[in-house]
Amino acid sequence: MKNFRSDNEAPVHPEIMDALIKTNQGFSESYGYDELSELLTAQFQQLFGCWCEVLPLTTGTAANGIATALTTPPYGAIYCHPNSHLNVDECGAPEFFSGGAKLLPVAGKNGKIDISMLNQQLQNSGHHGEHESLPAAISITQCTEAGTVYSLAELQAIKKIANRYGLAVHMDGARFANALVTLGVDAGSATWQSGIDLLSFGATKNGAMMAEALVIFNPNYNKQIKRLRKRSGHLISKMRFIHCQLLAYLKNDLWLNMARHANAQAQLFTTSVKDSVSLLYPVEANEVFCRLPINQIEYLEQQGFLFHRWPGEKDVIRLVFSFATDEADTQQLIQAITAI
Ligand SMILES: Cc1ncc(COP(=O)(O)O)c(C=O)c1O
Missing domain, CATH: 3.40.640.10 (Type I PLP-dependent aspartate aminotransferase-like (Major domain))
Known part of the structure; x- marks a missing residue:
């Protein structure tokens, strides 16, 4: 997805x-x-x-x-x-x-x-x-x-x-x-x-x-x-x-297992892209706020990734990981960001 x-x-x-x-x-x-x-x-x-x-x-x-x-x-x-x-x-x-x-x-x-x-x-x-x-x-x-x-x-x-x-x-x-x-x-x-x-x-x-x-x-x-x-x-x-x-x-x-998965996906993402993006806040749960060049944000959007551009900050996006986040999708996002 x-x-x-x-x-x-x-x-x-x-x-x-x-x-x-x-x-x-x-x-x-x-x-x-x-x-x-x-x-x-x-x-x-x-x-x-x-x-x-x-x-x-x-x-x-x-x-x-x-x-x-x-x-x-x-x-x-x-x-x-x-x-x-x-x-x-x-x-x-x-x-x-x-x-x-x-x-x-x-x-x-x-x-x-x-x-x-x-x-x-x-x-x-x-x-x-x-x-x-x-x-x-x-x-x-x-x-x-x-x-x-x-x-x-x-x-x-x-x-x-x-x-x-x-x-x-x-x-x-x-x-x-x-x-x-x-x-x-x-x-x-x-x-x-x-x-x-x-x-x-x-x-x-x-x-x-x-x-x-x-x-x-x-x-x-x-x-x-x-x-x-x-x-x-x-x-x-x-x-x-x-x-x-x-x-x-x-x-x-069930609730803790779902949250554990969501948090783990956020951590996997963060550790994998740490040299490629700048983080606005420490990643401590299932949300990641990243600052990226606008052309990279546009590239990710063209690749079909869905995320919010943060209001008032053109180069900031918010990524949210959930119990339903497929690790394959997280890996694709990591690849897309690290390949840019
Ligand atoms: C921090 C926080 N509190 C409360 C809510 C609850 O909102 P809702 O009334 O949409 O269930 C949300 C939902 O986005 C939230 O992020």
Whole structure:
């Protein structure tokens, strides 16, 4: 397929499709009260090694929006990276879901919030009293929009600041599986044990059809989540088809195996082309941002390779590897780049 444009363009994994077909037998209670629901919560609690509330959804934007509504009042502020999905790719959904909360961007290298800058921004807050929005939450993306991964030490440093100012920490884990594989730790260590209060748990990019979940670790934020889901239009009547996907996703580590493959393809590509391209960011998961001469980019396009040219940067392309990336396609891309 030579498609390196997005993991959203990858197909549904056959085991997840099988689960959908098997679930498509007869009748089952609607609106999340089917027999798979409790099983799913038990699976997530086992995976994370703690109590957690799981809210299945169909988009990551809804997960992020509901997380914002839970942590941040209309008069509150949420700190996030300028390039975060929350800030640039959700058409104001976090503001909409929260009833008007303000997003305050905190810049930083490699797609990560700069921790000292975050601290400084918070130190400087409060001087305008009720004239300014009340700091309420920090949202980080794991993997980041630059394809990098926050280390556990970085997550803990963010939590320390959050604790100092009484803020919630939300993780946008649209590519959480890819990050977890890179970190090489268990799911609990990468989240609540490192201070994450709420996680947008993505599965769609990594082999599901339209299955995401908001996972709440901190019971303080477990308030009326089902009503918030309903109001957002995400209370799916035939919810069993989301439940079964998430169960199949977790079964026998399918999700981690898929992410491992995607990350390995990105690494294979990076190590093979390191003398031929310049990388914008360290490659730590399944996305690679490369700077290439424009004529080389055009050549790759003529050869039928699909990828995004990055907005605003004519000579930058983004390559995304997925569970469905065929190694033969990665090798063809490597050959095309190294032969130029
Ligand atoms: C970092 C990040 N967060 C969240 C999402 C979820 O988006 P969607 O609402 O399209 O499922 C995406 C998808 O591109 C993403 O890249």
